[in-house]
Amino acid sequence: MKKAIVIFLLAVFGFFLAVTFLDPDFEAERNHNGVKNFYLDKTVSQLKTANTVTAIVVNFRGFDTLGEVTVLFLAATALGSILFKKRHHIGDRTVLMPASSIVSAGSKLIFPAIILLGAYVFIHGHLTPGGGFQGGTIIATGFLLMLIAYRDFSISHNVLSVIESFAGIGFVTFGLLGFMNGGTFLQNFMGTGVLNDLISGGVIPVIYILVGFKVAAELTGLIYTILHEKG
Amino acid sequence: MDTTELIRIGVYGTSILLILIGLYAVLTKRSLIKIIIGLSIIDGGIHLLLIGIGYIKDGTAPIFSPGSENAVARMVDPVPQALVLTAIVIGFGVTAVALSLVIRLYRHHNTLKIDEIKNLKW
Amino acid sequence: MVGSPVLLIAIPLLAAFLIPLFGMVWKESVRIVPGLVLAYLTYLSASLYIEVINTDTIVEIIAGWRPPWGINLVFSPLTGFLTTIMTFMGFIVWLYSYRFKRNVEFEAAKKYFIFLMLLVAGSVGIVITGDIFNQFVFIEIVGISAYALTAFYTGRDSAEAAFKYLIMGSLSASALLIAIIIIYSQLGTLNMAEIAANIDNMNPYYRIIAMIFFIIGIGVEAEIFPLNGWAPDAYTEAPGPVGGAFSGIVAKAGIYAMVRMMFTLFDIAGPMKILIVIGLITLIVAETSALRQEKLKRMLAYSSIGQMGLVLVAFGMGTKAGVFAALFLMLNHAITKPMLFLSGSFLTFNTTEKYIKQITGMAKKMPVVSIIFVLGALAITGFPPFSGFWSKMAFLSAAADENLLFIMATILIISIFEVVYYFRVINRLFFFEYDDKISVEPHKPGFNGMIALFVLAFIVLMIGFYPSSVTGFIDLAADDLLNTHQYIDKVLQLGQTIIQ
Numbered sequence: 001m002k003k004a005i006v007i008f009l010l011a012v013f014g015f016f017l018a019v020t021f022l023d024p025d026f027e028a029e030r031n032h033n034g035v036k037n038f039y040l041d042k043t044v045s046q047l048k049t050a051n052t053v054t055a056i057v058v059n060f061r062g063f064d065t066l067g068e069v070t071v072l073f074l075a076a077t078a079l080g081s082i083l084f085k086k087r088h089h090i091g092d093r094t095v096l097m098p099a100s101s102i103v104s105a106g107s108k109l110i111f112p113a114i115i116l117l118g119a120y121v122f123i124h125g126h127l128t129p130g131g132g133f134q135g136g137t138i139i140a141t142g143f144l145l146m147l148i149a150y151r152d153f154s155i156s157h158n159v160l161s162v163i164e165s166f167a168g169i170g171f172v173t174f175g176l177l178g179f180m181n182g183g184t185f186l187q188n189f190m191g192t193g194v195l196n197d198l199i200s201g202g203v204i205p206v207i208y209i210l211v212g213f214k215v216a217a218e219l220t221g222l223i224y225t226i227l228h229e230k231g
Numbered sequence: 232m233d234t235t236e237l238i239r240i241g242v243y244g245t246s247i248l249l250i251l252i253g254l255y256a257v258l259t260k261r262s263l264i265k266i267i268i269g270l271s272i273i274d275g276g277i278h279l280l281l282i283g284i285g286y287i288k289d290g291t292a293p294i295f296s297p298g299s300e301n302a303v304a305r306m307v308d309p310v311p312q313a314l315v316l317t318a319i320v321i322g323f324g325v326t327a328v329a330l331s332l333v334i335r336l337y338r339h340h341n342t343l344k345i346d347e348i349k350n351l352k353w
Numbered sequence: 354m355v356g357s358p359v360l361l362i363a364i365p366l367l368a369a370f371l372i373p374l375f376g377m378v379w380k381e382s383v384r385i386v387p388g389l390v391l392a393y394l395t396y397l398s399a400s401l402y403i404e405v406i407n408t409d410t411i412v413e414i415i416a417g418w419r420p421p422w423g424i425n426l427v428f429s430p431l432t433g434f435l436t437t438i439m440t441f442m443g444f445i446v447w448l449y450s451y452r453f454k455r456n457v458e459f460e461a462a463k464k465y466f467i468f469l470m471l472l473v474a475g476s477v478g479i480v481i482t483g484d485i486f487n488q489f490v491f492i493e494i495v496g497i498s499a500y501a502l503t504a505f506y507t508g509r510d511s512a513e514a515a516f517k518y519l520i521m522g523s524l525s526a527s528a529l530l531i532a533i534i535i536i537y538s539q540l541g542t543l544n545m546a547e548i549a550a551n552i553d554n555m556n557p558y559y560r561i562i563a564m565i566f567f568i569i570g571i572g573v574e575a576e577i578f579p580l581n582g583w584a585p586d587a588y589t590e591a592p593g594p595v596g597g598a599f600s601g602i603v604a605k606a607g608i609y610a611m612v613r614m615m616f617t618l619f620d621i622a623g624p625m626k627i628l629i630v631i632g633l634i635t636l637i638v639a640e641t642s643a644l645r646q647e648k649l650k651r652m653l654a655y656s657s658i659g660q661m662g663l664v665l666v667a668f669g670m671g672t673k674a675g676v677f678a679a680l681f682l683m684l685n686h687a688i689t690k691p692m693l694f695l696s697g698s699f700l701t702f703n704t705t706e707k708y709i710k711q712i713t714g715m716a717k718k719m720p721v722v723s724i725i726f727v728l729g730a731l732a733i734t735g736f737p738p739f740s741g742f743w744s745k746m747a748f749l750s751a752a753a754d755e756n757l758l759f760i761m762a763t764i765l766i767i768s769i770f771e772v773v774y775y776f777r778v779i780n781r782l783f784f785f786e787y788d789d790k791i792s793v794e795p796h797k798p799g800f801n802g803m804i805a806l807f808v809l810a811f812i813v814l815m816i817g818f819y820p821s822s823v824t825g826f827i828d829l830a831a832d833d834l835l836n837t838h839q840y841i842d843k844v845l846q847l848g849q850t851i852i853q
Contacts, residue, residue, distance in 0.1 A: 006258045014251045020535065020562050021243040021280070025234075030284070032540050036308045038422055046293055052293040052306070056313040063362075063415045063424045067478070067490035068317045070366055071497060075324035075470060078501035081464040082331040082512070129294065133320060162372045168370030172363055178416070185359040187417035196297055222327055226334070240462055250527075257520065260547040270523050277530050284538040311537070314486060318530060321493045325523050332519065333503070348513060 048192040049126045049201035056209075057131065058204045062186040066171060068146025069214055073168060076218045079225050100151045107149040114142035122212030126201040130210040134178075143220040147227055160221045167214035174203055235288045249276030263333045263343045267326060274322040278315050285311035332345040356397045358428040358481055361436065364397075365390055369467050376463050383463040386448045387470045393700060394440040394473070395734035396406050402433035406829060412483070412847045421544035425483040427844065431833040434680070435480050436611055440686050442601040443473035449695050449805040450594040465505060472498040472598060476606035479574075483631055483844060485536065485618075487608060488544045489529055492574060493575075495603055496522045502595045503587045508705065514586035521573050523581050529570025535563040546844035547615045549837060564619050568627070571614065574607030578635040585642075588654035589707070593698025596650055597691030600657040605687055608661060612668050612679075617837050631720050632665030633763065640770045649697050649709050653690070656733065659767070660686045666760060667748050674751035676831040681744035685732065685816065685825060689741065692809040693729040695802065696722050700782075702796035704847045709778055714787030718795035723782050725806050730775040732813045733767060740816035 020026060043055040057065050099107075122135025146153045178187035186203075194202035247303025249272055290307035333343070340348050368390045375382040398753045405411055410429040414420065428436070449468060471494060499521070504515035516609035533543070539555050552560065572580040588596040617626060636659050641654035660682065662703055667679035700715050701707040714725040732739035745768070752761045798806075816823055833839075 003259055006255065010251050010255055012278050013248060013254070017250065017531075018244075020249060020559060022240055022662070025556065026538070027239060027557070035310060035422055035542060036306075037303070037356065040293060040303050040306060042418075042422075050295045052295070052309040053312045053316070056309055056315055058424055059416050060418055061313060061317075061486075064313075064487055064490050066362075066366065067487070067494055068320045070369070070471065070623075071321050071324045071490070071493055073369065074468070074494065074501070075327045077464050077467055078328050078497055079331045081461065082335055082504050082515075083499050084327070084461055084464075084507070101341045127246055127294075128296075129292065133316060158377070162270075162377075163373045165370045169367060169374075172367040172370065175363060176367075179357070179359065179363075182417055183356075184417045185363060185415050196293060224426045227332070241614075252522075257524065266520065270520070273524070273527050275532070277527055281534050283528070284534060297464060310543075314533075314537075317486070317490065318815045321490065325493070325519065325526075326837070328497055329516070329519050329523070332500075332504060332512050335507075336516065339512070 024090055025203050045107060046192070047188065047201055047204065048195045049204050050196050051126055051128065051131075053129075054208065055201070056125045056202060058126075058207050059186065059188060062175070062207070065211070066175065066186075069168060069201045069211060070172060072215065072218050073164065076221050076225075079222055083225060098151060104149045107145045111146055113144050114145070115139055118142065118212070118216065123205070124198070125212075126132070127196060127198070127210040132211030133215050135212040135215075137219060138218035139212075140219030140223065143144075144223050147223060148161045155224055156222060157221065157224070163217040164214055164221070167210045167217070170210040171207055171214070173209055178203065235254065239283070239286065241280065242286065246276040246279035246283060249273070249279065254274075261345050263336060263345060266345070267329045268334065270324055271322070274326075278318055278322075281311050281315045281318065282328075285309075286319075354357060356608045358411060358426045359398060359415065361392070361394055361440075361481065362474055364393065364424075365470050369471055369474075372463060372467055373634065375591075376459070380459055383452055383459070383466055386563045387466040388444070390470060391440060391444040391447050391473060394477070395437070395444050398433065398437045398440045398477075400678060400701070402426055402430075402437050405433050406430055410833075414843055414847070415521070420483065420817070420847065421542045421547035424487050425544070425844060425847075427483045428479045428481055429833045429840070429843075430826075430829040431680075431831075432480050432609075432828040435605060435683075436477050438606060438684060439473060439476050439480070442468070442691055445805045445809060446594045446598045446601070446691065446695075448478055448595070451801045452799045461505075462572070464501070467638075468498040468502050468563045469595075469598065472727055473500065473602060474636050476602045479606040480609050481629075483545050484543050484695070485533055485548070489526070489533060489570075490695070492529070492571075492610070493526060495574065495606065496526065498512050499587070499599065499603060502598075503591045505592055505595070506590070510586075511590040514583070514590040516588045518583035521580060525570050525573040525580060528566045532563045532566035535559055541764060543798075544844070545843045546611070546617060550841045550845065552619060555812065560619060564614075565612050567618075568631075571607055571782055574603055575665075576607065576612045576635070576658045577611075577631050578638055578662070578790050579624065581635070581639075581658050584658055585651050585654040589648060590669075593650075593694060593702075596653065596698070597694035598853060600694065601687045601691040604657065604661055605683055607666055608668075608683065611665070612834065615668070615767060616834055617840055620837055626669065626758070628665050628669030629760070630669075632667075632669055633760070635659070635662030635668065636767060637662075637763070639841045640767045644774050646774075647709060647795070648707050649701055649712065649778065650707050651692055652709065652778070652831070653697060653826070656771065657686070657690050659771075660733070663748070663767075667751065668753055670755055670757070670808075672751060673831060674747070675753055676834055677827055678744060678747035678751045680827045680830050680834075681824070684754045684811075684827065685740045685744045688809055688812050689729050689732045692806065692813065693726060696726040696729065696806055699798045699806075700726065701793060704793040707825055709781060709795045710791055711780070713781050713785045715791045715792065715795060716783045717787055719798070721803070722798055722806070725810050726782070727779055728810055728813060730779060732817065734771045734775055734795060740813045740820075742817070743820040754758070784812050795853065839843065 043052045049055040118135045118139035121130035122132045125131030175186040178189050181186045181189035188202040190202040192202045253269045253272030286310035291305050292307040293309040413426045415424045475491045475494035500515045500519045504512050523681035639655045646652035664679050664682050667675050700712045733742040735741040735745035
């Protein structure tokens with residue numbers, strides 16, 4: 001009975017969504033030229049950043065990204081607070097099977113490559129697809145692999161939290177430096193260089209590298225906290 | 232109906248379908264983990280929808296690599312892509328918090344069934 | 354120039370990242386730094402607000418890109434008014450909980466203060482931002498801090514309340530994103546002023562769909578009727594001061610987002626009636642539920658939801674008098690409800706269930722706290738010499754101007770409900786003998802908590818005896834909200850003056 005009601009409600013909801021999005025008028029009246037051309041133009045002419053998405057994420061809508069980084073920070077902190085135990089004793093991982101020697105030897109081999117790839121992705125975030133969030137996630141997967149393969153692999157929570165804090169402080173500080181030099185928060189105040197050079201785009205790569213460190217540290221911390229949770 | 236139209240209906244239709252499947256899971260499933268999976272499916276559908284509104288025919292990525300500086304007219308709208316990046320990260324954060332709450336609920340009640348956890352009115 | 358609106362966001366975020374580092378060096382700093390930050394925010398917000406009233410609205414752009422391309426912040430008489438209340442209440446809640454968490458371990462206390470600070474920062478962000486996607490991000494910041502604060506105590510029901518809140522919050526955030534997608538695809542912009550200027554070009558059908566998704570998206574924070582199922586549980590299970598922060602800060606930000614969306618973004622006559630309907634349903638359901646509650650905090654939570662409904666009805670009238678009454682109600686509620694939560698939290702300090710019967714005869718053991726609680730109850734039900742009276746009068750006269758007799762009658766009946774359920778508590782508090790078997794052990798309130806309560810009581814009395822001390826500010830804020838064209842022009846003209 002309950003399922004029938006739910007399916008009926010979903011059908012109504014789906015009908016309205018479909019009428020909205022699948023209607024040819026929706027496409028016809030779509031605004032193709034709102035802000036797109038301005039962004040594409042200014043990214044090349046002023047910011048000298050090859051990747052427009054990066055320019056939007058870090059500069060045009062950098063305030064959103066600051067909020068986003070804060071959401072991740074909050075999630076990591078919230079996880080620590082929700083799973084907090086009275087005695088701060090981090091137990092052994094009981095959930096996982098011991099890894100076979102092939103897995104443990106192989107992951108040791110791949111681990112540096114993963115870290116390198118992650119670093120490459122966030123250092124080249126302003127030139128190629130990718131950036132701080134993507135690179136940070138790749139690095140965190142490297143740590144996840146190590147944590148799964150070696151039961152005694154451990155990371156210092158303090159080190160993670162120091163990296164996290166410094167990256168966050170760096171982001172806000174660069175924002176405030178722009179505020180002092182250029183007049184508005186997060187404004188670009190460094191030389192922009194030549195399009196498609198590694199060192200180009202002013203503060204954009206710097207901020208994105210900081211984001212990369214922050215995301216890597218936070219995701220690793222999240223994985224570590226959950227893995228050491230006794231059910 | 233040309234290919235562009237088909238692609239558009241395909242993308243929008245898939246994302247609406249994903250949203251509905253996710254909602255169904257959230258509303259009817261009795262396991263906490265399945266509810267969270269439902270939330271993630273809804274998120275996935277919405278991200279696809281968001282990317283979909285930036286689609287143009289024969290579009291390329293909005294990246295000025297050497298040799299493609301003059302492709303501005305063909306580049307897709309970069310804004311939805313930036314927005315979806317933000318939305319994904321936020322969705323990830325919420326999912327992580329939800330999972331940690333589930334771990335704690337499990338620790339107290341030793342079950343994931345929502346019917347057995349109902350101390351509060353739902 | 355005393356500072357800039359962006360510092361209202363940047364400083365708390367910087368501090369949130371710094372606190373873990375400070376905590377490694379000096380443990381007490383995790384309590385002190387958030388207090389300093391909140392005090393600074395209150396000072397900054399108040400001085401910017403005075404500047405804005407004397408000169409002109411501040412529109413601040415971010416990253417040097419003019420609207421509608423960059424994100425902009427709007428600090429106007431309305432947003433300044435709300436921001437000042439929120440930051441001040443944040444400071445009061447910090448003051449109250451400074452020693453309250455001393456018995457908790459260091460790690461937990463550190464996180465509590467980070468969440469509290471970011472809750473305030475996120476709410477301020479919701480109010481001052483001029484970009485819908487940015488508002489979504491801030492709503493999520495508030496959301497995650499609120500989930501974590503709700504689940505702060507490790508009792509078993511707190512996680513359940515937080516999970517319920519999270520499911521609702523997450524679903525509504527999805528709805529908000531769909532609304533943003535529809536608007537962006539049709540108008541090609543995310544800037545509120547630009548959307549408001551072009552909303553007439555949008556197909557009316559899409560406009561209504563987008564509006565419905567917006568209402569669902571913001572409704573969870575604004576505590577409107579079908580979406581407020583989380584609130585009573587979250588208020589009950591969260592630590593005492595957090596209930597005060599939810600009702601005094603988060604709900605206000607939610608209401609603002611809703612009203613800004615209705616008045617500025619979708620400037621059509623229909624939504625106003627929707628607001629009245631939503632508000633009335635919320636009001637009636639919440640106040641009748643409050644009558645039946647056995648637990649003190651739960652009763653206060655329902656009362657808080659009811660007040661939010663009342664505010665929405667007042668906004669829904671759409672007239673100057675109605676908006677004035679709504680803002681006045683918001684101000685009084687933002688001061689009085691945290692006062693009730695904080696004093697109620699002292700009264701029921703030594704119990705985990707927080708039943709109303711457990712405070713039987715407490716007035717003899719804790720006279721000062723009890724008197725402050727009664728003062729809050731009288732103010733919120735609208736007894737003459739206290740603050741709530743003036744806002745309810747403003748509400749009734751606004752309704753009378755519009756000949757909304759049905760609404761006036763409903764409000765009067767609801768007021769009787771309020772009197773009944775608050776007097777039930779007062780009766781137990783004062784006119785019953787203290788009984789060892791039922792009542793809880795009295796708790797000696799901390800010095801800082803008493804200061805926080807005295808400051809709030811002083812404000813309630815001040816507004817009660819000299820309502821003219823605040824009505825001028827509210828008047829300016831109401832004008833600011835109703836003048837949509839001015840809002841659009843201020844933001845977009847700034848865009849034209851900067852050449853890039």
